Amino acid sequence: MKLKPLDEKKVQSLLDEYKNEPVYIHVEVTNGVYASHNNDEVFNAGTFLRNIPITYTEGTLKGGNNFEHRVGLKLDNGGWVYVTGLSHYTVNENDEFILHGIDHSGKLAAALEISRKEFKK
Amino acid sequence: MTLKEEAHVLVVFPHPDDEAFGVSATIMKYRDMGVPVTYACLTYGDMGRNIGNPPSTREDLWKIRKAEQEEAGRLMNLSELKFYGYRDKTLEFEEKGKIKGDVLELLHELKPTRLISFYPGYCVHPDHEATAEAVLDAVAELAPEDRPTLTLVAFDKRTYEDLGEPQIQTEVRDYTDRKMKVLSAHASQTAQLLIDLSKDTQIGELARERWFEKENFYLYDIEDWINNKGNK
Ligand SMILES: [Zn+2]
Numbered sequence: 001m002k003l004k005p006l007d008e009k010k011v012q013s014l015l016d017e018y019k020n021e022p023v024y025i026h027v028e029v030t031n032g033v034y035a036s037h038n039n040d041e042v043f044n045a046g047t048f049l050r051n052i053p054i055t056y057t058e059g060t061l062k063g064g065n066n067f068e069h070r071v072g073l074k075l076d077n078g079g080w081v082y083v084t085g086l087s088h089y090t091v092n093e094n095d096e097f098i099l100h101g102i103d104h105s106g107k108l109a110a111a112l113e114i115s116r117k118e119f120k121k
Numbered sequence: 122m123t124l125k126e127e128a129h130v131l132v133v134f135p136h137p138d139d140e141a142f143g144v145s146a147t148i149m150k151y152r153d154m155g156v157p158v159t160y161a162c163l164t165y166g167d168m169g170r171n172i173g174n175p176p177s178t179r180e181d182l183w184k185i186r187k188a189e190q191e192e193a194g195r196l197m198n199l200s201e202l203k204f205y206g207y208r209d210k211t212l213e214f215e216e217k218g219k220i221k222g223d224v225l226e227l228l229h230e231l232k233p234t235r236l237i238s239f240y241p242g243y244c245v246h247p248d249h250e251a252t253a254e255a256v257l258d259a260v261a262e263l264a265p266e267d268r269p270t271l272t273l274v275a276f277d278k279r280t281y282e283d284l285g286e287p288q289i290q291t292e293v294r295d296y297t298d299r300k301m302k303v304l305s306a307h308a309s310q311t312a313q314l315l316i317d318l319s320k321d322t323q324i325g326e327l328a329r330e331r332w333f334e335k336e337n338f339y340l341y342d343i344e345d346w347i348n349n350k351g352n353k
Contacts, residue, residue, distance in 0.1 A: 092180060100179070106176060108179065111179050121208070
């Protein structure tokens with residue numbers, strides 16, 4: 001299945017599908033390693049977390065009016081995962097539930113991915 | 122400047138497409154001379170922000186870039202393309218000596234007389250810097266008579282000011298069409314450049330001048346690396 005513009009109903013039901021069981025997540029926010037090479041004004045911040053095992057008991061999609069969508073996952077230990085800037089989604093052939101934020105120039109800006117199996121190393 | 126005959130040229134870069142911009146025509150020139158060229162590509166570029174158009178996903182990008190590199194390799198008539206499968210962005214955090222070990226193994230196997238990689242301190246991206254360090258650490262371990270000539274790529278903004286005129290400037294004008302095809306093979310990463318190159322404007326002019334006239338390299342004395350490391 002190809003990456004598609006985020007469908008609120010479908011994404012919410014997918015968040016419900018992966019809840020209350022052990023899953024792995026990939027989380028990412030980036031403005032690109034070349035950001036400050038191309039523009040001195042840019043402060044280059046970013047993160048990625050890969051193959052982090054969690055269990056979440058609440059998973060909610062919000063936003064989407066004048067803002068990009070955001071997702072909050074409340075974890076079984078009381079912790080949180082929060083990602084904003086999401087615009088697209090898909091579930092691939094490995095049952096990996098993928099949420100991406102694609103910026104105005106078509107580049108990946110944010111990602112939250114949830115899978116029952118580990119992501120590729 | 123004409124290229125010298127070599128027994129074997131080894132190219133080491135971290136990302137599929139690192140060779141396309143500033144090295145691919147030189148690779149093709151060597152191949153046309155009958156010189157074997159091996160490209161060791163340390164990652165699949167799986168963490169790139171350009172994920173294609175229409176966008177693929179973070180999980181599929183590595184397959185796309187691997188296939189693009191294979192096609193570019195075919196177009197350049199590479200003797201050998203080797204992938205190491207490290208995760209993009211993580212090279213500088215890998216176990217100390219691991220990547221150096223991979224490069225050293227390759228140096229022993231191929232016995233290259235010339236090595237093309239990045240110039241330490243002047244290659245912008247942390248993976249590029251980590252690659253340069255691993256390559257130089259590996260070369261430093263070879264006996265002096267076994268060391269390949271180091272021909273390095275620098276593109277930091279300070280390059281010209283600090284390093285001066287590149288000692289090796291390969292004329293690549295005759296390779297414009299073929300280099301264009303190599304750049305096109307890396308479409309997921311080069312889409313914007315391809316648009317710029319096709320423009321009948323100053324942007325197009327500058328891009329064509331930058332990529333299709335000369336490929337620039339700096340010679341590097343490994344003794345500088347060995348001595349500077351000792352001082353750190
Ligand atoms: Zn690169």
